[in-house]
Amino acid sequence: MAVTLRDVARLAGVSIKTASNVVNGYEFVKPENRRRVEEALAATGYRPNIGARNLRRGRTGFIALVVPELGIPYFGELASLVITAGREQGWNVLIEQTMATREAERAVLTALGPHMIDAAVISPEALHAEDFAELDPGVPLVMIGEHSVDVRIDHVAIDNVLAARTAVGHLVAIGRRRIAAIGAHPHRGTAALRLAGYHEALAAAGLPQRPELVREALRYHRQNGAEAMAQLLALPEPPDAVFCFNDLLAVGALRSIAERGLRVPEDIAVVGFDNTEEGAYSRPSLTSVAPDKLAIARTAVDLVRRRTGGTDAEFVPEEIQTPFTLEIRESSLPRF
Amino acid sequence: MAVTLRDVARLAGVSIKTASNVVNGYEFVKPENRRRVEEALAATGYRPNIGARNLRRGRTGFIALVVPELGIPYFGELASLVITAGREQGWNVLIEQTMATREAERAVLTALGPHMIDAAVISPEALHAEDFAELDPGVPLVMIGEHSVDVRIDHVAIDNVLAARTAVGHLVAIGRRRIAAIGAHPHRGTAALRLAGYHEALAAAGLPQRPELVREALRYHRQNGAEAMAQLLALPEPPDAVFCFNDLLAVGALRSIAERGLRVPEDIAVVGFDNTEEGAYSRPSLTSVAPDKLAIARTAVDLVRRRTGGTDAEFVPEEIQTPFTLEIRESSLPRF
């Protein structure tokens, strides 16, 4: 059924090794033989058995991409780009979903033995620093998005503090004074960073920190945003702007605001994070921090390539910051 | 570095085969030896080398899921479910993106040789019937979503004609008379089916077919929906309702309608297709045909299991219809 190199070699009248040499682009093959092998290759439609090749070469050709959930637009879009970037470098990308549970993320670190994949790109949501210390996956790891300061792992992300400060600074610039935040989280590193940026921006503008304006979101889904916003609107003095830690939260917030009969941006300005296409088409369209997802994907895959490149020199974790912009849309237009 | 069965066997003081027998649950192993091997297994943290195992067994344990693009919410959500359903049955799911190009879909059929995967679940967008005839991937194929009548391949989908008729029937029921459709496509099977359902519903209601109310969409993205809607709004007699062939088109349509200052559903009612979460949170929230995505994922994976089960009896393609509902939301509420 399946065509093997042996079949090709037999058809071309050469040894298996010569056929292999042609396939692998080895230089010194007699033109005559090369032609015959190539014809046989074409005639049989030969495809190398990846498993066997990897077994021999000691690599698998797979990298894992560990994300919370593909159904979340940001991760869907990111996965799409990582798959493409990986493909360009000859990798197959295997996607693992953790549903943002610490247990699943730990399991992935453990189970992704050294046999199955050559490296992993992971976007942890619930892992603690000690998890990394205690579970050694045995393959290079590149973290994207999340940031745990005391973990010695390669890391690709935007400057979350600066990004958050920029977003909130923009709200200040359009004249808002009671600026809320949605998305604080007890264990999530990025949440802490974005919250820090939020506080910095308030401080820089001389605005008071009002704890009641900061809402937690245990998951970053639309519903969580809607619930948090509903709570903010129930305050005696509701906010005149809200910075959501991702676009889904913001979309949920928009809905709660609309249900209360308030208008965006006139009554409340809204800024999101991730710049998903969904936000660009929401009503009103959503101002959002726009990480360069393509850069993140490319950089992560590139790191993987370097880490699997073999040089066993002393490991110095890389901390790479990718660019971002603030996409200003209807949800935060100035009042006049 | 990597622990092999040889290491385990040495540590347990038995032969490799005995260790293998324990790992594979072979019955006749002396309890004493079984215990020793199990201890060694635990002590070394052995993980089988999947590639080697598959090489020997002649299977790969992988199935491919071929979709246009993960960044599209419907496919992101579907992929998420297929991965989970596959995992439950012991499969690793490998995702391939085709960006809805015929070329990439053909390439996938060709390249997914029999070595890499055991089967493929494919959601074709641009493939023609003859592509299937001429390219034999050499592994079982299960189609989801798309329907090409004359292809002898397993197929899982909802009844697209009925679903479209239901959606349009609903628009008729709330009193709309000039009902447009967005999403016609020259080569896409599902588009033809949904269009047929649209026509059937109009006919059943005694409404005339107006060709100018049917717009093509070459891709099913938000932007295509927005453009098509803009054209409809430019008609001398614009529609009072529009049936979009997926939620993204509908979201784009909502935006165009809003930009023209018209209201949904008062001026124009909108119905989408796919029931993505994005649609449920859009403003107004989107009435949408809701395929049971979980059922589709489960059924497809189940078919894969049966097809790879080995019985080489005569191949009779299965045609499985999964259930759907119509989720009625704000975008198609009756006028009073």
Added chain:
DNA sequence: CCGGATTTTTACATCGTTGGCACAACGATG
């Protein structure tokens, strides 16, 4: 305590591929 049946273990070949190495073929050089 032996012959035979049954349970348990082991050696060996094998899956498809590639690296290492020996050797063959070749033209060029002294």
Added chain:
DNA sequence: CATCGTTGTGCCAACGATGTAAAAATCCGG
């Protein structure tokens, strides 16, 4: 013509796991 360096090819082993089948250990009744 002998020698040499350069090219090109084929043989063998190996990657890690498992199927086959034979060998070894164990058990049973007589």
